[in-house]
Amino acid sequence: DGGITQSPKYLFRKEGQNVTLSCEQNLNHDAMYWYRQDPGQGLRLIYYSQIVNDFQKGDIAEGYSVSREKKESFPLTVTSAQKNPTAFYLCASTPRGQGYEQYFGPGTRLTVT
Amino acid sequence: GQQVMQIPQYQHVQEGEDFTTYCNSSTTLSNIQWYKQRPGGHPVFLIQLVKSGEVKKQKRLTFQFGEAKKNSSLHITATQTTDVGTYFCAGLGVTGGGNKLTFGTGTQLKVEL
Numbered sequence: 770d771g772g773i774t775q776s777p778k779y780l781f782r783k784e785g786q787n788v789t790l791s792c793e794q795n796l797n798h799d800a801m802y803w804y805r806q807d808p809g810q811g812l813r814l815i816y817y818s819q820i821v822n823d824f825q826k827g828d829i830a831e832g833y834s835v836s837r838e839k840k841e842s843f844p845l846t847v848t849s850a851q852k853n854p855t856a857f858y859l860c861a862s863t864p865r866g867q868g869y870e871q872y873f874g875p876g877t878r879l880t881v882t
Numbered sequence: 883g884q885q886v887m888q889i890p891q892y893q894h895v896q897e898g899e900d901f902t903t904y905c906n907s908s909t910t911l912s913n914i915q916w917y918k919q920r921p922g923g924h925p926v927f928l929i930q931l932v933k934s935g936e937v938k939k940q941k942r943l944t945f946q947f948g949e950a951k952k953n954s955s956l957h958i959t960a961t962q963t964t965d966v967g968t969y970f971c972a973g974l975g976v977t978g979g980g981n982k983l984t985f986g987t988g989t990q991l992k993v994e995l
Contacts, residue, residue, distance in 0.1 A: 810988075811886075811970060811985040812925070812970070812985040813985075814982075814984075828883075859924055868913060868983075870915065870927040871983070872927070875923075876924050
């Protein structure tokens with residue numbers, strides 16, 4: 770089955786800890802994205818990568834970091850500098866740029882207390 | 883920056899009634915995409931509109947792209963309980979510096995029997 774996997778589905782962390790969310794795709798897509806979703810709000814872009822070893826900040830990159838060492842993988846680290854990290858995090862991919870249909874993973878719900 | 887607004891935020895209908903959600907961009911769009919997110923799920927691509935004034939249909943769903951390419955609508959005829967979820971539009975900007983996909987705030991649809 771081709772698709773995007775995110776793990777874990779639910780994640781709990783204490784305030785002050787960094788946490789890394791996993792995103793893997795086997796669709797052979799070049800571009801990958803991380804979004805954050807809060808209740809009653811749309812999806813806000815955190816970071817995106819159009820090619821291996823390159824990535825760009827989205828609208829709300831502060832307090833987050835990413836890497837793209839492999840085409841299939843785009844992990845997101847939520848650092849202790851992120852002031853309000855509790856949210857639903859969605860990873861997506863497209864064949865090339867943002868003008869294409871976005872394929873989303875199932876998401877990770879992060880709770881920080 | 884580019885902003886994409888959606889109205890209404892919530893819509894509660896009786897099964898069989900029609901439903902419409904509207905999407906408005908602050909800037910001209912290259913294309914617009916629509917997604918559906920079921921409760922507890924992830925967004926799933928529905929359709930993409932590219933041409934000015936374009937209208938596309940998928941069974942009971944009708945999608946329109948405005949003549950000025952700054953607004954769009956999704957209309958569902960005779961809603962069913964399977965239509966429950968949040969509908970998002972996402973507009974691809976045409977400004978220089980790289981195309982950017984911006985998601986609207988979403989319209990949450992509830993359908994009562």
